[in-house]
Every structure is written in structure tokens, then in C-alpha cells.
Amino acid sequence: MQKLRDSLLSCSPKGLDDIKATDEILHDQEDVRRCIARGELEEVRGAAFFNRTWIVTERYCDNGDGVDSLVGYVHNIWYSYYQLSRHTSHDTAEHNSLVLDLIRIQGQGPLTRPVRGDYGIDIARTVEGTLWNDLPFLVTDMTEFWLNDSASMAGSQRLNYASFLAKLASTRVSKDRLCQIALILFRDLFETRQQVYPFGEPDNESPQRSHKDLQAQHLMPSVHEWTKEAGKNIFLLSEVSWNDCPSTIAHGGPLFIESEFGRQHSAGFTPWRWMFWLKRLHEFREEAKRVQEKGVEELCNDTIRRMLSETKTRNSEILRAYVSGGEWLQREKYLRCLQKIADGEDSDEGEVFEDDEDKSKSS
Template identity: 60%
Template sequence: MHNLRDSLLGPSPRGTPHLTTSEDFRIDQEDIRQCMARGEFKEIRGAAFSNRTWITTSRYCELGDGVDSLEVYIHSMWYMYYQLGRNISYETPDHEGLILDIVRIQGMGPLTRPVRGNYGVDIARTAEGILWNDLPFLATDMTSFWNSDFPTMSGTHRLNFATFLAKLASTRVGKDRLCQIALILFRNLFEERQGLRSGEESDDEDPKRSMHQLEIFHLLPAAVAWLRHTGHNLVLLSEVYWNDCPSIISKGGEKFIESELGRRSPTGFSPWRYIYWLKRLHEIQEEAKEAKEELLEEYATDAIEYMVSTVMQRNSEILRAYQNGGDDLHQEKHLFCRKSLLKSEATENEDSNDSKDGAK
């Protein structure tokens, strides 16, 4: 009764879920983890795609249960996909299959049922959108898993999970909200005072490791995965200054805020922030080369290539931001790609002049 009272009198009135205690969630997640430890990937994937969607759909459409009472099954489903995404190798077809599953789940909606009155239908609306069109709680839950578990993961699991999220974000499900995780990652990697690598420590799972203890060698492979699989989306979001996420996520890191580019940029994605990330990658590349960290240098080189080639291929507004950024930006020694960017402007102007001459 108290749970119902608190739910109805809260700022966002809602019903009570079928399972309400944190202990229920804990037991469900522990069962899923044990299944994963036994290697029952196929069974968990089947339960996520078939069982959880069937229970949710059947209870709403056939039995008439309130949509708030079904949230526990939705959260359980996303936890299953989280565990699958981090445990299945990103290089396998099964990893790609997880992305297809979620796109297909989106295609199952919207859920509707007849009203008790004479007109209209009820649509399954949650606090985060319609089932299944909006994939409610997907971005929120994945962001929570990232913040809580990403630092403690092994390097293998971290790369699997980052690649899973990047591939999924590339489909633009959930109105691009998964890309808020890229903001968190890039802030930690590029905008905070991160060291390259402090020692020869392993990148095994460490339950005691916090986000602040992560170094560049922990984070850079995940960033490369995002730039490889979601590069076009990140450019597009930067062009439109996307900021549809909580301020604690969209805010810039300390080094970025103090920089000239940071002073030009609002929170969230922006052309200036994209250019800053590119600048930091050149700095990391240079630092890795001096430290003879060949793998990190290779990662930085790949990331730079993904970023530059994408803006060039799209003839992005980021190019115009750079070209109009002033002499200080053009002379920045750590933007080694500046000649290519300015060359693009010169080529564009030549083409424009040729067109005018031809018209005459």
C-alpha cells in the first residue's frame, strides 16, 4: 500500500510493478549471471528474445495488466542482452545477431488493446516511451550497466560490450540515446587528466577498480570501436548539437572546459567537441610513439583515420567549423590532419570557381 501511495503521489504517477523488491531484481540477475557462467548463451538469448517479450506482450494485450507492472520483465530482458553483449566475442556472428534481435523487438510494437469504453484503444506507454517502438529503458539500463560495471570488466569484456553498444547505436534505435554512452566514454578518455599507462598492470577483471582509475590503455580500444561502427552517427549528432540526455552526462570534462574549443562549445555533441577529440587523439598518438606503446599508437592512428575520413566523406559541417575556426585553430600542432581539412576547403572553392567560369 505504501509503495502504491508513493508511486501515485510522486512527480511521475505510475502503478506498482509485479515484483517490487530489490531482492527480486538481485535474484533474477544472479540467475542470469550463473547461466552465463555455465556458457548457456543460446538459452539466455532465447529467453530474452522470446520469453520476456511474450510475457510482456501477453500480459498487456491479453490479460489486461497495467504497463507499469510489466517493467520488471523489460529490465530483465535488457540485463540479459547486456550480459550477452559483454560475454560473446564481438568478432562472431552471434554478436551481430544480438543487434538484429533488438531491432526485431522494436518492430513488434506498438502494443495495443481494446478499451472498456466505446472508442479508441489503449497503447502500452511507459515512462520512457511506447512498447515496443521506443524500446523503453534500453538506453537508461545500458548507461547504468556501463557506469557501474565498465571499470571493473576485463579488457576483453569491455571491448565486447563497447562494440555491442556501438553496433546497436549505429541502427539509431531509441532515438540515438545510446550515443550518450559515447559522451561518457569520450569525456573520460579525452577530456579528463588521463595517463597513458602507469605500469605493466594487467587488464583483467578487477572488482575494486573505479572509473577514475582507468587509463588510456583501458579506454582507447572501446573508443575505436565506437568510431568504427558509429562514426557517421557521431558526426551527425555533432552537426546538430545533439544534447538529449541528462546534464551530468552531456557536460564536458575538466580539460575540455578549460580549452579554447571547450569555451566555444555547448554541452553534448558539437563540432568543437568533435575537433577537440581529434586533437586529443593526435596527442595520444604522439605520446604513445614516444613511450614505444605500439599498440596504443596503432589504436590512435585508426581512430584518427575513422574520424577524419567520415567528416571528409560526408563533407560535414564539422569541416566548416574547422575552416572558420581562425588561425589559432589552423596552427594547432596536434591537429596534423589540418592540411587535409584545409585542402578540402580549397578544392571546394576551386570547384565552385570552375562552375562559375563554365556558366560564363
């Protein structure tokens, strides 16, 4: 009784069933992992998409259960798709279908039932939005999965999961909040003192590996995938200085904060942060050339081209920020490609870089 009293008087009141939900969630997650290990991916997908969503709808609409008692099922749905996405190859139709599943869940609209009185309806509202159209807890759960598990994943799993998140973010579900995971990823790669080293070891699963152990080779494939699948979203959010996420996620990394870029604006997506990432990509490309990491060099090349393509084709606030940024910004050799775009020169990005490199050598 004391637990129930405390939960009802808290800032976010919760029912008694929710107090017991943690053990049930952990048990369900273990079942999902075992099914995945046995290769039963379609069974897990069917259970999440049909069974779990049906249970939530049936219990709320027909049985009259409180929404707090159903939150555990919702968390289990997102966990199932997390596991499915990391174990399904990112370049397959099956992987794309996982994204479509979540859009279809959202498309069910707000979950409602008649009230017991004469007027109105009850809507299944949670502390993170309404079932199903807000996909509550999706962003929170997916962010925690990335923070807790991405370092220990095998490289292929990390890439699969990053691709799933980027594809889902490109649909703008959850009001762009999934893009906060890109902020975490880009900060880990571009805004810490990362370097490209010769990398002979396979990127296998390693439970002991933490985020501080990740090198550029671990992270660059995921950054490239985000840019490929959701580059337009990242660009648009940078244009409007989007910062609708917790401060612990929005803040810049040490390398960025200490730079002149970070002194302009240090949190969330901003034109300054976008330019800093572009600068760091050029630096990583040079390091990759030097240590003959051809794979990283190619990923950097393609990511740079994709970023600059958005700048060329839009009336870019980023470009205006560059032009008005001052002499210190004009001296950044890796950003001279932006000046050429501002001057209306229709050059391939690779040619732009080579021209700048040649100039720096001759000066």
C-alpha cells in the same frame, strides 16, 4: 496502503506490483549471471527474446495487466542482453545477432489491446516511451551498466560491451540516445588528464577498480570500436550539436572545459568537441610512440583516419567551424590535417601528420 497512495500521487505514478519489482529484478539478474557462468548463453538469449517478451505481451494483451506490473520483465530483458554482449566476442556473428534481436523486438511495434468501451485502444505506455517500438528503459539501463560496471570489467568484456552499444547505436534506435554512452567514454579518455604509460599488466577483471583508475590503454580499444561501428553517427551528431541527454552526461571534462575549444561550446556533441578529440588522439599517438605502446599507437592511427575520412567525404560543418575558428585554431599543429582537407589536398592522413611533424621540428 500508504506505499500505494504515495506511489500513485508521485510525479510518475506506479502500481502496487511495481513497488515490489526491485527484489524480483535482482533475483532475475542473479539467475542470468548464474546461467552465463555455466556457459548457457543460448538459453539466456532464448529466455530474453522469446519468453520475456511473450510474457509481457500475453499479460498486457490477454490478461489485462497494467503496464507498471510488467516493467520488471523489460528491465530483465535489457539486463540479459547486457550480460550476453559482454560475454560474447565482438567479432562474431553471434554478437551481431544480439543487435538484430533488439531491432526485431522494436519491430513488433506498439503493444496495444482493445479498450473495454466501444472505441479506441490501450497502448502500453511507460514513463520512457511505448512498448515495444520505443524500447523503453534500454538507454537508461545500458548507460547505468556502463557507468557502474565498465571500470571493473576485463578488457575483453569492456570491448565486447562497447562494440554491442556502438553497433546498436549505429541503427539509430532510441533516437540516437545510446550515443550518450560514447560521450561518457570519450570524456573519460580525452577530456581528463590521461596519459599513455608503459602497460605491462593484463587488463583482467578487477572489482575494486573504479573509473578514476582507468588509463588510456583501458579505454582506447572501446573508443576505437565506437568510431569503427558508429563513427558516422558520432560525426553527424557533432555536425548538428546534438545534446538530447541529461546534463550530467552531456557536460565536458575538465581538460576540455579549460581549453579554448570548451569555451566555444562545452556540452553534448559539437564540432569543437570533435576537433578536441581529434587533437587528443594525435597527442596520445605521440605518447604511445614515445613509450613504445604499439597497440595504442595503431588504434590511434586507425581512429584518426576514420574521423578524417568522414570530414573528407561530407560537406562538413566541422570543417567550416575549423576554417572560421580563428588564428588560435590555425596554430593547432595536430589539426593542420583539417586545413589540408579544406584546401582540397588529397593526402593520406599519415602523410599529413608526418609533414606537420617535420615542419614543427625545422621551425
